[in-house]
Amino acid sequence: MQLPELLAPAGTMEKLTIAVRYGADAVYLGGEQFGLRAMAGNFSHEALAAAVAYCHAHGVRVYLTVNSYPPDRQLRDLERYLRQVAGLPFDAYIVADPGVLRLVRRISPERALHLSTQANTINREAALFWQEQGVGRINLAREMTLDDIRATVQAVTVPCEVFIHGALCIAYSGRCLLSSALTGRSANQGACTQPCRWRYRLEEETRPGLHLPIEEDATGTFIFNSKDLCLLEQLPPLLEAGVGALKIEGRMKGIHYLAGVLRVYRTALDTYGKDPAGYRADPAWLEELTTLSHRGYSTGFLLGDPRDVGQEYHAGYRRSHQLVGVVEEYRQDGASLVAVRNRFAAGDRLELIGPRMKQATLQAAGMLRLDAEGGAAPTEVAHPNQRLIMPLPAAAEPGDLLRRPPPTD
Ligand code: SF4
Structure with a gap:
């Protein structure tokens, strides 16, 4: 069967290579301007060319x-x-503002255009409107239910894309002024301070x-703090609804998060296919997803209004495992090469992880x-930042990650 595209964030060149290696069908990334995520690292012109190649x-x-949404x-x-x-x-630009769309049309008329979540496409009439504007793919708002998604996919002829994993805003994506008001850094310009x-x-x-x-309760309260989205268990109905692409949020997340998700x-x-x-x-x-940095998981709006079950009452992100190194080279003679990311010591119990649940x-x-x-x-x-020679299990390959699980006592 034709599976939907698995679309992953690529905030830096290293994240891009991880995304490719861990099974993304497509990646999205930003240049140094106009791409939101002002703090994601982003790509210079030369780096963009290298990334595309x-x-x-x-x-x-x-x-x-x-x-x-650029002002005049x-x-x-x-x-x-x-x-x-x-x-x-x-292969496409991801746009939200009709003005940007119009400019792209003039400068690169051949370029395919995908509509960003920032455009907040929340119903099938909106999707039909964007289809009439010649948009080649529409990201459906995270606030839509499964029934809404099904109806919209059937109403349009262009593919629809939905987010399946990552952070949720407490407001419609891109319509939040909290960060602008409190810090002067605008979420709509990619500088949200959360x-x-x-x-x-x-x-x-x-x-x-x-x-x-x-x-x-003892942890205080976090009145605007949404749980993260995780639709792993909702994949079958989403695939049956006919969505064309499944998107992972998080250009600013680390490589352990990206690889794990x-x-x-x-x-x-692939199992479903x-x-x-x-x-x-x-x-x-699901257990693997809980090892990664997250704020509790919910199904967002997919199955209806999340109300209080979508709220996270604990301040911080939680994660059980810590990335400690990246395999650069595997050698059978016990002299594999590892780039260290976080401190670890001889005797520590580590996990080696790779693509497809290796x-x-x-x-x-x-x-x-x-x-x-x-x-x-x-x-x-x-x-951190040291390079080591050490023995690794025979399954190890360049690009695999080493991480430290929590102590078992
Ligand atoms: S402050 Fe929170 S809700 Fe608002 S844009 Fe930033 S992450 Fe989203």
């Missing part, structure tokens, strides 16, 4: 995000930017300065630290 060499489609004073820069990237063979996850206090208006704590959804989709009638979600997949355990041992001159010295403790 890398993706196409690996049979992966690549989309450029141009989905901010930015239009000249936008036009210059669009002319600069016009020669790069992106004040929806801050702690708030109450002030009675005739008693300025008297800040009363808001306490619903992708290997789960890639495996789930082989035998839709016999498909069952493996509990190990997993092995090992105990860190026999570590040699490489120095700038190419020398190697034994070490008991590995620190």
Whole structure:
């Protein structure tokens, strides 16, 4: 059967190579301007060219995000930017603002256009409107239910895309002014400081300065704090509804998150594709997603109004496993090369993970630290940014990750 495209974020070149390796059919990324996610790292012009070439060499489609809402004073820069990237063979641009769409039409008329979630397409009439504008794919708002999605997919002839995993806003995506109001950094320009996850206090208006704590339980309260979206268990109805692409949120998330999410959804989709009638979600997949940084999972609006079950009452992100290294080279003689990301020590129990749920355990041992001159010295403790030589399980390959699970006691 024809599976929908699995579309992953690629905030940096390293994340892009991880996305390709861990099973994305397509990636989306931003240039240095107009792509939202101002803090995602983003790509210079040369890096964009290299990213497109890398993706196409690996049979992966690549989309450029141009989905901010630029005010009039930015239009000249936008036009210059669009002319600069016009020669790069992106498979599509992701746009939200009709003005940007119009400019792209003038500068790169051949370019396919995908409608961003920032356009908040919330019903089938809106989808039909965008189809009439010549948009080649429509991202359906996260606030739609499964019935809404089904009806919209049937109403239009262009493919529809839905988010299946990642952070949710407490407002319609892109319609939130909290960050602009409190910090001057606009979510609509890609600079959200995420004040929806801050702690708030109450002030009675005739008693300025008297800040009363808001306490619903021992952790206080997080009145704007939404859980993250996870639709792993809803894949069959989404696939039966005929959606054309499944999108993962998170250009600013790390490589462990990206690899973990992708290997789960890639495996789930391929399993479904082989035998839709016999498909069952493996509990190990959901378990893997809970090892990654998240704020509790919910199905968002898919099954109806989330009300209080969509709210996260704990402040922080939670995750059980920590990335400690990236395999750069595997050697059977016990001298594999590892780039260290976080501290670990000889004797630590580690997991090696790779695409399609590949997993092995090992105990860190026999570590040699490489120095700038190419020398190697034994070490008991590995620190971030060091490179190590150490033995790894036979399944290891370049691009696999090493992570530390929580202690078992
Ligand atoms: S403050 Fe929170 S709800 Fe608002 S745009 Fe940022 S992440 Fe979304």
